[in-house]
Amino acid sequence: MQLHGWIIYNGSLPGKKFIDFAEWIQAAAIHKGGTASIYKNTELLAYLGEGNLEILHLQHRKAPDYIVFADKDIYLAKQLEKIGMRVFNSAEAISISDDKIASYQQLAANNLPIPKTLIAPKSFTQGEPDMDVMKQAIQLFSFPMIVKEAFGSFGQQVYFIQTEAELRIKLAELEGKPYMFQEFIATSYGQDLRLHVVGDQVVASMKRQADNDFRANVSAGGKMEAYTPTIDEQELAIAATKAIGADFAGVDLLFGPDQTPIVCEINSNAHIRNMFDCTGINVADDMIDYIYQQLTDFQKGE
Numbered sequence: 001m002q003l004h005g006w007i008i009y010n011g012s013l014p015g016k017k018f019i020d021f022a023e024w025i026q027a028a029a030i031h032k033g034g035t036a037s038i039y040k041n042t043e044l045l046a047y048l049g050e051g052n053l054e055i056l057h058l059q060h061r062k063a064p065d066y067i068v069f070a071d072k073d074i075y076l077a078k079q080l081e082k083i084g085m086r087v088f089n090s091a092e093a094i095s096i097s098d099d100k101i102a103s104y105q106q107l108a109a110n111n112l113p114i115p116k117t118l119i120a121p122k123s124f125t126q127g128e129p130d131m132d133v134m135k136q137a138i139q140l141f142s143f144p145m146i147v148k149e150a151f152g153s154f155g156q157q158v159y160f161i162q163t164e165a166e167l168r169i170k171l172a173e174l175e176g177k178p179y180m181f182q183e184f185i186a187t188s189y190g191q192d193l194r195l196h197v198v199g200d201q202v203v204a205s206m207k208r209q210a211d212n213d214f215r216a217n218v219s220a221g222g223k224m225e226a227y228t229p230t231i232d233e234q235e236l237a238i239a240a241t242k243a244i245g246a247d248f249a250g251v252d253l254l255f256g257p258d259q260t261p262i263v264c265e266i267n268s269n270a271h272i273r274n275m276f277d278c279t280g281i282n283v284a285d286d287m288i289d290y291i292y293q294q295l296t297d298f299q300k301g302e
């Protein structure tokens, strides 16, 4: 089967990281015997009129059998779905994954283990945080606790808070943004697991360990090593991916008491180069295999 794919990434982000992801997917698509074009989201403009949803200048492009959406431009992903294109991951899954509060709500609703979390009430102003909410958070989690923004990556919007004074300063900074208070999982200090899920399988895994930080993110100095996950860890990562409706995802697990796994986050656009560097597994090939499988099942009417 010779399929044509589109790979869409964000045209506004600096650095090579994102085009890199797109090129790896493209190479996997070609390796599979198909073809694939890479587009920036800025090259595919979504246009609306009464009864009309389209992508401008679409006629100049070869129509795709599938799209790998390596971007968080959810409006564009949704527009592509609305005009009948098959987008991996779906706009809905990308949007839940992008928003950590929405992700934890989905996980909790599916009975999956997460750190206990208090969602900060929406605030439109900047300035003094609500003292009653702050007191409630301290009563629930005491110190140290985690404060985490709903939107963030590379560990940069996750804060380790040790005193009430620190909490007050951080909350004043965050006023107007969505964030949450969270129980600190002390047994996982500086370490976590990253399991890469494709469909019903964990295809590659690593453990990340930081020496001088509570965060295990590689961008925060965490060191990677290949890891063989337990059945429990695999099942949890797969269930978490399904809970947000994703086809594939990089799932981060924390080590709870007794080493039981706890979901930390689900990345719908997970890095594939780090995973390859660490394990020698190119998950792009698994992702393309999965997409081909999905499209064949679809044609067979399953």
Ligand SMILES: Nc1ncnc2c1ncn2[C@@H]1O[C@H](COP(=O)(O)OP(=O)(O)O)[C@@H](O)[C@H]1O
Residues within 6 Å of the ligand: 115, 146, 148, 152, 153, 154, 155, 156, 157, 158, 182, 183, 184, 185, 186, 188, 189, 190, 191, 192, 214, 215, 216, 217, 252, 254, 264, 265
């Ligand atoms: N509740 C928590 N308890 C302990 N460590 C945490 C907790 N939340 C996050 N971390 C640590 O911080 C890192 C970054 O948090 P995460 O929620 O994954 O945000 P990001 O999207 O920035 O990676 C995690 O990989 C983990 O090491």
Ligand SMILES: [Mg+2]
Residues within 6 Å of the ligand: 154, 155, 217, 252, 265
């Ligand atoms: Mg993370």
